[in-house]
Structures are given as C-alpha cells and as structure tokens.
Amino acid sequence: MPDKPRIALTLGDPAGVGPELAAKLLAEPATAELADLRVIASVDEFARATEQAQVEVPVTAATESGSVILIDPQRTAPLPTGTAATSAEAGRWALDGLRFALDLATSGEVDGICFTPLNKTSLHLAGMTEEDELRWFANTLGHQGRTSEFNVLDALWTGRVTSHISLAEVPELITADAVAETVALLDRALRDSGVDQPRIAVAALNPHAGENGHFGRQEIDEIAPGVLRARAAGATVDGPFPSDTVFLKAKAGLYDGVVTMYHDQGQIAMKLIGFDRGVTVQGGLPVPITTPAHGTAFDIVGTNSADLGATRNAFGLAVKLARQQIARSAA
Known part of the structure; x- marks a missing residue:
C-alpha cells in the first residue's frame, strides 16, 4: 500500500x-x-x-x-x-x-x-x-475534459450524462460521444475504487427504451451507438435498458455501475436504496x-x-x- x-x-x-x-x-x-x-x-x-x-x-x-x-x-x-x-x-x-x-x-x-x-x-x-x-x-x-458526478452506494456506482439542468434541455445533450465518454469515466472510477473488470449498464432516456422509436429515437440514434463505442474502447457495458428496470439488475449484483441520462433518473433509485449511506464523487x-x-x-x-x-x-x-x-x- x-x-x-x-x-x-x-x-x-x-x-x-x-x-x-x-x-x-x-x-x-x-x-x-x-x-x-x-x-x-x-x-x-x-x-x-x-x-x-x-x-x-x-x-x-x-x-x-x-x-x-x-x-x-x-x-x-x-x-x-x-x-x-x-x-x-x-x-x-x-x-x-x-x-x-x-x-x-x-x-x-x-x-x-x-x-x-x-x-x-x-x-x-x-x-x-x-x-x-x-x-x-x-x-x-x-x-477542460468531460466530468460527471458519480453517486456511490456501497458497491454500486452511478454516473450521468447530464446533471443539474432542466429536463427540457436533456434530450439535445444526449449524444453518442457523451454516452461513450461517461461510460469511460465511470469505468475508470470503478477501477480506481478496486473493481478489476467493471460491469456497466446504460439506462435509456424514454419509457420502454423508446419502444423501437415509437417514444423517441434517442436510444436508436445516440445511446445505443454510444454503448457500442464504449464497448469498442474496452468497457464491459450493456444497454440501453429501460430506466424503470435497470436498477433492479444493478441491485441484484449484475452490474457495478449504471450510466443514467439525467439527474433524478439515478438519484431517486439510489436514495431509495440507501439515502443515509450515499456518497457523491466529483468525477473526471x-x-x-x-x-x-x-x-x-x-x-x-x-x-x-x-x-x-x-x-x-x-x-x-x-x-x-x-x-x-x-x-x-x-x-
């Protein structure tokens, strides 16, 4: 040490x-x-x-x-x-x-x-x-580099593509580059915390992950390509998953980290799981x-x-x- x-x-x-x-x-x-x-x-x-x-x-x-x-x-x-x-x-x-x-x-x-x-x-x-x-x-x-606020609860980490902005501003800031870069930041932070091979899930933006474009195309046009870029760069990452189920997978231990698209998408889940234990890391x-x-x-x-x-x-x-x-x- x-x-x-x-x-x-x-x-x-x-x-x-x-x-x-x-x-x-x-x-x-x-x-x-x-x-x-x-x-x-x-x-x-x-x-x-x-x-x-x-x-x-x-x-x-x-x-x-x-x-x-x-x-x-x-x-x-x-x-x-x-x-x-x-x-x-x-x-x-x-x-x-x-x-x-x-x-x-x-x-x-x-x-x-x-x-x-x-x-x-x-x-x-x-x-x-x-x-x-x-x-x-x-x-x-x-x-000058990308930053992301990470929230940590016991062994589970979350990072988010956007943070303290209005919901109206979120969709235009969801890009493949932003998703891939946030996954990379979270992957490195998890490694620094002692996780040798981090497993990361990425949440969708829209209900039902957009349901093949019926509820929006961000999953098709930006989030899924961002996941593929992050995977090609070496991250073990899956998604996009519907945001109403992704934390069930993470809580069950299938993933070490979750990348969400906006603030409350991850914070509500994390604070419900353990409000009195959570930590915020100024990531990046x-x-x-x-x-x-x-x-x-x-x-x-x-x-x-x-x-x-x-x-x-x-x-x-x-x-x-x-x-x-x-x-x-x-x-």
Whole structure:
C-alpha cells in the first residue's frame, strides 16, 4: 500500500449540518489512522463545529503522520453567524474554503479532498455562475475534459450524462460521444475504487427504451451507438435498458455501475436504496473529491442528530481514491 494519503477536509456550508458532521468524523480515532488530515477551517469555525457536535478534537500545527492539522485559510470576511438558512455569506465562506483546498491539491500538498454538504442556493447567491459545484471545481482547476458526478452506494456506482439542468434541455445533450465518454469515466472510477473488470449498464432516456422509436429515437440514434463505442474502447457495458428496470439488475449484483441520462433518473433509485449511506464523487477531475450525497439538512441544524454514515463513507472513499492516485503516480 502507498503511504497514508493527505486529505483536505472542509466543513461545508456553515449554516448547515456540515460542521457538526466534520467534527464527529474527526472525533473518531479511525479517521486519523486512515489519512493525514488537513482541516480547512478558522479557529472560530472549528470551535463552533466541535461545540455543535459535543466532541473534543485535538489539533496540531505539526505535520507528523496521523495528526489532524488545522489550517486557517485566512478569509477576510467574518464567520457567518446565521444557521439553518441560505445566504450569500454562507455560500462565500464555503467556496473560499474549497478554493483553498484546491490550491493545496494543485500545489501537491494534499492528495484528495472531502467536503461536507453545501447548499447550491447559497453558492449561487455568493456568485457561483456554474450549475453546480462539479463545474465550479472544473473551471477553478482549469480542467477542460468531460466530468460527471458519480453517486456511490456501497458497491454500486452511478454516473450521468447530464446533471443539474432542466429536463427540457436533456434530450439535445444526449449524444453518442457523451454516452461513450461517461461510460469511460465511470469505468475508470470503478477501477480506481478496486473493481478489476467493471460491469456497466446504460439506462435509456424514454419509457420502454423508446419502444423501437415509437417514444423517441434517442436510444436508436445516440445511446445505443454510444454503448457500442464504449464497448469498442474496452468497457464491459450493456444497454440501453429501460430506466424503470435497470436498477433492479444493478441491485441484484449484475452490474457495478449504471450510466443514467439525467439527474433524478439515478438519484431517486439510489436514495431509495440507501439515502443515509450515499456518497457523491466529483468525477473526471485531476484530484479525488468526495462529499456525502445528502444536503445541508437545515431542519435538524443544532440538534446534534445528523447521521454520520454518508460522511464517513465519503471520507473513506476519498482515502481509497487518493491511495490509488498515489500508486498510479509512483508506477
């Protein structure tokens, strides 16, 4: 195994449950055993997080293995005091922390990033013009390649050809190239997670997979050709399958990953299977970045009742992907 990876952890939206979850994660002894932690937070932010979670977390400025190092990104604005509500201040605070973590990654000081939940409304109020944080990450990093948000539940992964756009925009963005490229991204991510020969299913766009063109031709003209291109490039991939049955096959263990055509097509299935365990991976970026798949949970902020399961899984997956990247770089 490669050396322990260095993981940057940001506390997400300060108005949500993210700070509480980060503090709970850091309070678990196993967390520091898996990675060297760089916690991106101000002293006040970190103190408030540990108070919310009712835990004590020793931190250090040293860099010895196994330590939890608190790094203040020196934001110019004060820590937002409001909780359980959207605001430009909270969104700006979260983006500034993530931008600092990206700087650490690009300078080679960390091997991966894990962040607790964000709120997209607050991010947009803060000036984010991209449709989601994945595209913001890509633009901030200057990354030009295809990206896809992956959702992970236990051993099952999903990727999607389109994501945070209106349903009216989806059909025109379903192309054979987009399908093939998303399959390739998911195939590589699954291999990085430890699956030697990933088996991938591709969902159709239309009901009954278009029923031979009666309900639309995307399956015939774009999705099936995309599957064939991905297969010719070396992926083990089948489809398109009707989207109301493809997850039955995946849940039964016939596939390791599913490529869907739009956001809710996969998210509804994954969250029904296991909402409290899911992880989101910012797929296609040059640095591993993960987060729990749930949101800021404003309704339970301050109650110290946020479930740690998804955050613990997100951190563990960031460690695994970072280890794989370290090993690949050393090869």
